Amino acid sequence: MMQGSGRNIQALFPAWAHVAVIVGQLMLVVPACDASCAKLPGVLPEYTHAASTQTHAPTARHTASHADVTGTKAKSVHAGKTAFTVVTPIVKPFSMDVMIERLKKTDAIGVLTKLALRSDARDLVDKINAYKRNKTRYSMKDLRARFNGLILKVLALLDSDPKLSRDIYLARKCIWKSLLGVKG
């Protein structure tokens, strides 16, 4: 009895191992975002699994490269083969406003902490605006250091929201550019 159940469990292992590898890949994958802020959305696209006879899931980079040819490929792979549909919501470049919007919605930070972050962000914005009008003693280097400090604080607080933490980390250059009013 025990040997029979042992054999049954062993037969299940390959399928479970395959699932674990896929889940591990999904957890470890980080999309390759290049310097252009226009390509960095406020919300990363979601991928839906339209129909599949396999358990293979492509990486974000792999799927992004397929997004351009989705229209032509959809027809050819529809007959019983793996088909993936990229569902891209309406997105806008990741700016300070987008970061604030997403921070408001996250459950990883309490209301009081959000207000404190908002105070810090407002102070930084005021200092940058004063710098633009040449009415501050702070240099650009000082302002950038303050911005980096603020981002680090935010990332430290988002321990239980790794998705938002990752998005903000990847988009920190875009957020800084948006603060300076520099276009993408």
Next chain:
Amino acid sequence: MLAVIVVLAFISPFSAMAVTEDEDIASTIMLRGYACGGRQLSNVVEQNDAKGNETIEATCPNGHRYRIVVSNDGRVTVTLIH
């Protein structure tokens, strides 16, 4: 080994869990650069004044007592009481 990986993958927190009020206050104190020594606060007192400002006083696990003032326009200040 493979079973461990599977279990770890499925117990990973994919969704953020809401923070408690104590954790929120402690995070605010630490955000302002003060040491708190943990997130289990004691003797938390909240007051509102006529102008709409909220004052919260709390004692951190390291014994320090802080006052957090939230102004009616959303400004947050933290001061060490003793």
